[in-house]
Amino acid sequence: MSPLPFPTLAERVWELPPLILHPFNERVPPSALLENSKAALMLSGLIPGDGSDQEDLKRRLLAGRYAEIRMLYYLGKDILRWIEQCVEWGQRVPELSGAEIRPQSFAGLLTADPPAAVKEKLVRWGVVDHVSIFTRALGLNAMFIQPPAFDILAEEFLRNYHRYADFLYRCYMDSQPHRTLASANFRFALYASGEYSRLLESQWAAE
Numbered sequence: 538m539s540p541l542p543f544p545t546l547a548e549r550v551w552e553l554p555p556l557i558l559h560p561f562n563e564r565v566p567p568s569a570l571l572e573n574s575k576a577a578l579m580l581s582g583l584i585p586g587d588g589s590d591q592e593d594l595k596r597r598l599l600a601g602r603y604a605e606i607r608m609l610y611y612l613g614k615d616i617l618r619w620i621e622q623c624v625e626w627g628q629r630v631p632e633l634s635g636a637e638i639r640p641q642s643f644a645g646l647l648t649a650d651p652p653a654a655v656k657e658k659l660v661r662w663g664v665v666d667h668v669s670i671f672t673r674a675l676g677l678n679a680m681f682i683q684p685p686a687f688d689i690l691a692e693e694f695l696r697n698y699h700r701y702a703d704f705l706y707r708c709y710m711d712s713q714p715h716r717t718l719a720s721a722n723f724r725f726a727l728y729a730s731g732e733y734s735r736l737l738e739s740q741w742a743a744e
Contacts, residue, residue: 676705
């Protein structure tokens, strides 16, 4: 289903709830993810081997893919929480009633047209391809209600989960008609959870 174009809103700007992202707390060091990426390149013959046999390289690769799936899944939880808040917010705005603003509307805003300040902050955080990260996080959450156990996932899925997650996101976006939202009219801020807590504390102290 194609998104429905949003009616002209002139210069009107609405402020959405902030998107708050929580740290991933399963203690997977960046060095481990790097080693898993190297294992994938060695298996593909793109870089020289390090002496590990094929089974060890495959084990490292699949373990790395599984860690990535879990990280994206929990990121998707935060995004879905924000989308639910946005939907509830929209239901209280009379001007937007009957405009077919769905969860997919806010998902599309985040992935396709986030405010410039949000994109700039993501770059400062080192997030180069936010589109792939956010779409795959939402795609995995469209499939699973909790992170799947390693031993129930097929090797094919683990190796190529990003392709499946991309397709799941497209299915999610096509599941019902929805309005397309633009950052020119709908803005929001992005915070890490600790950063947002400090902001609230400073506001309370000033009252």
